Amino acid sequence: MTRVTFTILEEQRALLQQSIFRDESEYAALLLCGRSRSRDAWTSEEEERIVAREIIEVPESAFIKRSPVGLTWSTAPFYQAVKRAEPQNFAVAVIHSHPAGYLRFSSADDIADKETFEIAFNRLESDRPHLSLIMTPDGRLAGRAYGPNLKPRPVDMIRVMGCRWRFTYPEVNTETARPAFDRQVRAFGQQSTLDLSRLRIGVVGCGGTGSAVAALLARIGVRHLALFDTDFIDETNLNRLHYSTRTDANLRRLKVDVLGEAIAAIGLPISVARIPHHVEDIEARDALKSCDVVFGCTDDHLGRNVLNRLAHFYFIPIIDLGLLIDPRSDGGYDAFDGRVTVVQPGSPCQVCRGLIKSDIMLGEGLRRKDPAVYEQRRRAGYVADAADPSPVVVTFTTEVATMAVNELFQRLNVFRGANGAASERVRRFDEVKEADLLPSGKSRPGCKLCDRRRYDGRGDMDPFLDTAS
The missing domain is CATH 3.40.50.720 (NAD(P)-binding Rossmann-like Domain)
Structure with a gap:
């Protein structure tokens, strides 16, 4: 199985936090991301590393409805991002806020993400994944990857790199040291x-x-x-x-x-x-x-x-x-x-x-x-x-x-x-x-x-x- 990871700079994360937490309702932004594909030196499994490159802010006019627990928006900004990503084989990450602080995807997110990423894979021949991310008011991130089968899988590691290096993985806070x-x-x-x-x-x-x-x-x-x-x-x-x-x-x-x-x-x-x-x-x-x-x-x-x-x-x-x-x-x-x-x-x-x-x-x-x-x-x-x-x-x-x-x-x-x-x-x-x-x-x-x-x-x-x- 391919391991999917996501890396972002702390300065980028902070700018995203400022962009998508404008009020008490959900908001979204896009990321244009570089890609890396390599074979892991320890397990021999493939890693698909997705690296944040450029923040694409979404104008308020693109949102049809926003509330504290959901949003609907035009697919035009995502479609334009995919068009930009395609020539260089970049990935696109969709990120939206969860103002209530829940670091998990909702059933409404499931439906919206599937519809969104279907646009990408109908247009592209590549089977390499794109990402959906959520952020809570304290800046924590969770993510999942979508491939052509449109079945989400959790991101195996999220790295936030700045003066402090933060690593999030599924088992974080659930284990004890030897x-x-x-x-x-x-x-x-x-x-x-x-x-x-x-x-x-x-x-x-x-x-x-x-x-x-x-x-x-x-x-x-x-x-x-x-x-x-x-x-x-x-x-x-x-x-x-x-x-x-x-x-x-x-x-x-x-x-x-x-x-x-x-x-x-x-x-x-x-x-x-x-x-x-x-x-x-x-x-x-x-x-x-x-x-x-x-x-x-x-x-x-x-x-x-x-x-x-x-x-x-x-x-x-x-x-x-x-x-x-x-x-x-x-x-x-x-x-x-x-x-x-x-x-x-x-x-x-x-x-x-x-x-x-x-x-x-x-x-x-x-x-x-x-x-x-x-x-x-x-x-x-x-x-x-x-x-x-x-x-x-x-x-x-x-x-x-x-x-x-x-x-x-x-x-x-x-x-x-x-x-x-x-x-x-x-x-x-x-x-x-x-x-x-x-x-x-x-x-x-x-x-x-x-x-x-x-x-x-x-x-x-x-x-x-x-x-x-």
């Missing part, structure tokens, strides 16, 4: 631990920071983990890659295999998908699009660029990690910083922050696709030399990993308070006094990704993420 997490529940309550057990989380890069992040995620109750890395373990990894051994280095075992086996051996319930591919490879694409959150633990610009765009196209937040140790010849340091950046629409992207360089990205791509041509052009001075390995110490990569996982907790349970989220945190390890919260930076004027926001909620397109292959 006894193994009793101490964590005492600190943060049940819900964040239960959410972690539902989320699909990716870790891109399984070196010093990535192995620490993966180990921490397994310990806090994540049950669906995807590990992305092409590298083998060698002797230089043994001082910082958690769970690695001399035998692993001698056998040149894949990092994803060593880390995946060690996490499974902890004994907590978890399914680990091992993806021995670069994130820009087509073989990694389905697993990447299956994730609810991704930790970026790679220092290559090519991979970071894919994650940067993924956050905007699919509203999959990226928690990006970095460690910079820059020693001086006199024994001091020009920099000794750990960084955690949350990449999602509404915040400056990684290009605007200066964390992705196009010339370095070009060289990395050429070196992977055609090493001989890369070497020829490098000698001629057309591409930059590959950087020397950066200084790394396990205690600091592990502390940056802890910062990142704690940011995940903040987004789930706001333990620092409602205003405690930051799009970027930097910890200066060489200073006695920490400066943990820094300004979030600015988008560069004209940036298509984070200033003009052309790609928000775009979902699948060809070429993937609108990047040249």
Whole structure:
């Protein structure tokens, strides 16, 4: 069975709430939505991910009758939305208010939705679903999907992504956490631990920071983990890659295999998908699009660029990690910083922050696709030399990993308070006094990704993420 999910930004949800709660009677609006179809990395079932892209307000003149318990309206606004959606294979979501606060569909909703979506499927050849949503005055959402058979099915997960990340699924508030997490529940309550057990989380890069992040995620109750890395373990990894051994280095075992086996051996319930591919490879694409959150633990610009765009196209937040140790010849340091950046629409992207360089990205791509041509052009001075390995110490990569996982907790349970989220945190390890919260930076004027926001909620397109292959 296909899994259907819906993702919306908090800023979009707030605008919808303002639009459809005008008085004590029901009101409706429309959403034009991007789509993503992928095969789940853990269950192999298909996921149809529907991503809010554009709010279409419905004028009051389109409503024939509105009351606190129902409405009737012209089909013209929906028909026009379907016409706009068809050329790009977008989905249309119909959302209406329930002023009385009931978070369930009524029998009148059943009749109206069937008639409405029959219009779409009579016009379209696609069998991909559209959505019906309801919202209560406190902003809660419920949804169901309609396909060509016009039989509704509940949406399997609704994600609302902002300073706080909220996840709604059929079993929410009906389960209890396992006894193994009793101490964590005492600190943060049940819900964040239960959410972690539902989320699909990716870790891109399984070196010093990535192995620490993966180990921490397994310990806090994540049950669906995807590990992305092409590298083998060698002797230089043994001082910082958690769970690695001399035998692993001698056998040149894949990092994803060593880390995946060690996490499974902890004994907590978890399914680990091992993806021995670069994130820009087509073989990694389905697993990447299956994730609810991704930790970026790679220092290559090519991979970071894919994650940067993924956050905007699919509203999959990226928690990006970095460690910079820059020693001086006199024994001091020009920099000794750990960084955690949350990449999602509404915040400056990684290009605007200066964390992705196009010339370095070009060289990395050429070196992977055609090493001989890369070497020829490098000698001629057309591409930059590959950087020397950066200084790394396990205690600091592990502390940056802890910062990142704690940011995940903040987004789930706001333990620092409602205003405690930051799009970027930097910890200066060489200073006695920490400066943990820094300004979030600015988008560069004209940036298509984070200033003009052309790609928000775009979902699948060809070429993937609108990047040249």
